[in-house]
Amino acid sequence: MKALRIYAGPAARQHIEQHGLRPQDVRTVPGAAGGPKGLILGPLDRFIFGRWLTQSSQPVDLVGASIGAWRLATACLSDPEAAFGRFEHDYVRQQFEVPPGQKRLSPHQLSERFAESLDTFYGGRIGEVLGHARYRLHVVTSRGRHILGREGRARTPVGYLGAFASNSLHRKSLGAWLERCVFSTPGAALPFGTTDFRTRQHALSEANFNRVLQASCSIPFLLAAVHDIPGAPRGAYWDGGITDYHLHLDYQPADEGIVLYPHFQQAVVPGWLDKGLRWRHKSTRFLDRMVVLAPNPEWVKTLPHGKLPDRKDFIRFANDAQARIAAWGQATREATRLSDEFEAWLGDDGRSRDILPL
Numbered sequence: 001m002k003a004l005r006i007y008a009g010p011a012a013r014q015h016i017e018q019h020g021l022r023p024q025d026v027r028t029v030p031g032a033a034g035g036p037k038g039l040i041l042g043p044l045d046r047f048i049f050g051r052w053l054t055q056s057s058q059p060v061d062l063v064g065a066s067i068g069a070w071r072l073a074t075a076c077l078s079d080p081e082a083a084f085g086r087f088e089h090d091y092v093r094q095q096f097e098v099p100p101g102q103k104r105l106s107p108h109q110l111s112e113r114f115a116e117s118l119d120t121f122y123g124g125r126i127g128e129v130l131g132h133a134r135y136r137l138h139v140v141t142s143r144g145r146h147i148l149g150r151e152g153r154a155r156t157p158v159g160y161l162g163a164f165a166s167n168s169l170h171r172k173s174l175g176a177w178l179e180r181c182v183f184s185t186p187g188a189a190l191p192f193g194t195t196d197f198r199t200r201q202h203a204l205s206e207a208n209f210n211r212v213l214q215a216s217c218s219i220p221f222l223l224a225a226v227h228d229i230p231g232a233p234r235g236a237y238w239d240g241g242i243t244d245y246h247l248h249l250d251y252q253p254a255d256e257g258i259v260l261y262p263h264f265q266q267a268v269v270p271g272w273l274d275k276g277l278r279w280r281h282k283s284t285r286f287l288d289r290m291v292v293l294a295p296n297p298e299w300v301k302t303l304p305h306g307k308l309p310d311r312k313d314f315i316r317f318a319n320d321a322q323a324r325i326a327a328w329g330q331a332t333r334e335a336t337r338l339s340d341e342f343e344a345w346l347g348d349d350g351r352s353r354d355i356l357p358l
Helices: 010-019 035-055 067-075 080-092 107-122 126-130 155-169 171-176 209-216 321-334 336-346
Strands: 004-008 026-031 060-065 135-144 178-184 199-203 236-239 258-262 290-295 355-357
Touching: 004 010, 004 336, 010 258, 010 290, 010 355, 026 035, 026 067, 035 067, 035 080, 035 258, 035 321, 035 336, 060 067, 067 080, 067 135, 067 209, 080 107, 080 321, 107 209, 126 209, 135 209, 155 171, 171 178, 209 236, 290 336, 321 336
Parallel strands: 004 355, 026 060, 026 258, 060 135, 178 199, 258 290
Antiparallel strands: 004 290, 135 178, 135 236
């Protein structure tokens, strides 16, 4: 395989050596935060949810933060291949016109436009997501505590400065500033343990779905926090990636199943504030039953500008949105190699030889 790399924890690798990887083995699918980087996973999403998992019937928990939550909510729509196609089309072509006299859009202006896009995308279809026969959606958000309980011009930067300092010393101490709030399909239990970090669970509903999804994507200082979500405690809710950037969670898949993780890199980083803390990027026992599907770094160098699409492209192409759209479009077209190679690997009797340690 040239474009795709497959990594597995020890228990997952043993399972594949004995049984192969079958759609009926999958119990959990995570979706990472990471903004436009998630676009590279579109072809894998279309294959996995549109053609592969459809060959099985077991319940599957979908756990997402930020763009990962948006992707996995899309997987719950009828005809997921078409839904993912629309998701990719809309995301690649998004443009933000700045009103005369402004240099950039304010967080509240960006949030208003994002809310409108969610209303358009899921309008009249939230019932499909919440009522899916097999998929149980879990959307991760970060709820502010104490000084971060409300958003404010002074209190937000002071609060996040404190959160950063505390997290640098001990990840669990971040819970004094922010807690993991997971909104789930009604009646669904969390598919992971919660002793690692302060956690709450609440039910998704027609009344709060769009606001929850918006909160999970609300990057501090770039977008406004979502306040007082119906069905949950009052407070400010931000991007789920703050507490759980790549969802390095204590996965407990039913029946010793597999956690299948389409991801844009090998490392499963715990929180957004851990990006620069390299010692927290290592695998742990939490990932023993995980299989990560990620692009080969050497293949990534062949993409436009030698990298995955990312949020900095909005600045790089600030005066040429069409160039950004063209670069992102080319990257997503090239990414069909990821799904093609995964499909071929599934049918290869010697597939276990291609697995790398996670």
